[in-house]
Amino acid sequence: MMIALIAGLKYLHLAAMLCWCAALIALPLLLSLYGSTWRHNDGGEERQARYAEFRLITHYGYVAFATPAAVIAIAAGTGLIFAAQVFDLWFAAKLALVAGMTLVHAWIGHVILISAENRSTGRMPSPLIALALAVPLMMGVLWLVLAKPDLAWLTDWMPGFMLAPRGQA
Numbered sequence: 001m002m003i004a005l006i007a008g009l010k011y012l013h014l015a016a017m018l019c020w021c022a023a024l025i026a027l028p029l030l031l032s033l034y035g036s037t038w039r040h041n042d043g044g045e046e047r048q049a050r051y052a053e054f055r056l057i058t059h060y061g062y063v064a065f066a067t068p069a070a071v072i073a074i075a076a077g078t079g080l081i082f083a084a085q086v087f088d089l090w091f092a093a094k095l096a097l098v099a100g101m102t103l104v105h106a107w108i109g110h111v112i113l114i115s116a117e118n119r120s121t122g123r124m125p126s127p128l129i130a131l132a133l134a135v136p137l138m139m140g141v142l143w144l145v146l147a148k149p150d151l152a153w154l155t156d157w158m159p160g161f162m163l164a165p166r167g168q169a
Contacts, residue, residue: 005083006080006083009079009080009083012076013076013077013080016069016073016076017069017073017077019065019069019073020066020070020101020105021134021138023061023062024104024108024130024131024134024138025131025135026061027058027061027062027108027112027127028108028127028130029127030054030057030058030061031058031111031124031127032126032127032128032131034054034057055115055116058112058115059112059116062109062112066108067109070102070105074102088148089151089155090147090150090151091144093144093151094141094144097137097141098137098141100133100137101134101137101138101141104134104137107129107130108127108130111125111127
């Protein structure tokens, strides 16, 4: 029973992570490439139609695809922590990288919001910054999960209170 639960959680976690990572790559590219086309087109109705399409794609891509995928990936991953009892140091490093992916995810949402608010000026931060941050974070997570490196050498420079359970020094 427990093996089937772990296998199901792994499948759900992996599928959601793939969708989330795809969105973290696609949304900045959409914001960068597609977002520039409606800014530089001078046609009135055509420009409005392009802008409406741009807003729908980015908004629903973020709200209806990327965010649910992130929530499912994190929830399934949290379930896996306890079901598989994974409490190694490489896993803590993975969680730190996933936290970074979450920050990039939130920043992409911010850029999508800015793209709607600053439509007339066309000023928004480069969404490619998110891509430059997300890809190394994703690669780091992938490496940690596949290699499961022994990171015990990191504990050599940590203070003792960080290595003992609270109240049991």
